[in-house]
Amino acid sequence: MGVYAVEARGLRKSFMTREGSALFRGRKRVIEALKGVTFEVRTGEVFGLLGPNGAGKTTTIKILSTLLLPDAGEAWVNGYNVVKEARKVRESIGVSLYSDRGFYWKLSGRENLLYFASLYHIEPGYAKDRVDELLALLGLEEDADRLVEEYSTGMKSKLNIARALLHDPPILFLDEPTIGLDPNSARKVREIIVELRKKGKAILLTTHNMFEADMLSDRVAIMSRGRIVAVGSPSELKRSIAANNVVEIEVVGLSGDNSLPLLGKIKGVLGYATQVADPSSGRGTVRVIFEGDAGLKSVLDVLVDNNLKILSVRTAGPTLEDVFVRYAGERLEGES
């Protein structure tokens, strides 16, 4: 088990929800968030978990960080079982969950970190130096003594990462570390991730952002509807679809809900994705992944039948986004 920082085997998790209108309030529905998730993160690598909203990324991280129990399956973090050795797991990890910041708004950034350091039983003399070191690493020195209630989203994200690093854990779980950040802050956070990797940390990262995943990850797992559908290095995954052709068709007349289901039925079409660049004119692109080059004419016919005007057709190199479309049969939401 020593070679793996994280090992997940067949993790399953369902949630029971109550939903419905006034008449049917309380109708129970079971949501299968994880349907048997297996992967491993190697020591010292950045592993990107990619998937659209609701794929199960956060549920996976919560199980691995002992915040949730799995219904079935097993997982080890730093060699410790997440159910039977939860305390050892918690000592081995730093977690930055997007949804849970939990800072004290009436304390400064520095005071928050010192408070959490005391919760982690970090010796007070050392804690002060450690907090200074982390404030410098995250570029928060200037704002360290301002109240957290005055912090921007980016500052809070950085503080969240600083907190995850307080006890210098060998393994980090970062859930959407750059979401909501301006480009400069996002770049800074990405640089920090690269630095942490150089220091030998294993990092499990979740993101919607293909560019970020491609740039930072040694390997990525593509997750869709509670399952891992592909795993590999970004270049391996791109190569795995290199024999296929990706064609990008620029069109006018697209709307947000243009799902063009007929495209998926054309022989030779492995996947497709639409993206609206300008909502007022409906200008945008349709990317289609073909097996060989069969079917382009039928694709163009479907677009014309859907009242789309074709501006240009060009072949495009496969991107990680295309890999996602190929394996998950849908496109990622958000920036790419």
Ligand SMILES: Nc1ncnc2c1ncn2[C@@H]1O[C@H](COP(=O)(O)OP(=O)(O)OP(=O)(O)O)[C@@H](O)[C@H]1O
């Ligand atoms: N506490 C809960 N109660 C009910 N359903 C839940 C709960 N937590 C998660 N789910 C459901 O489980 C599924 C997976 O959610 P999860 O948060 O793991 O997805 P995600 O991949 O992290 O998505 P996002 O990118 O939106 O954060 C979703 O359908 C979600 O609604």
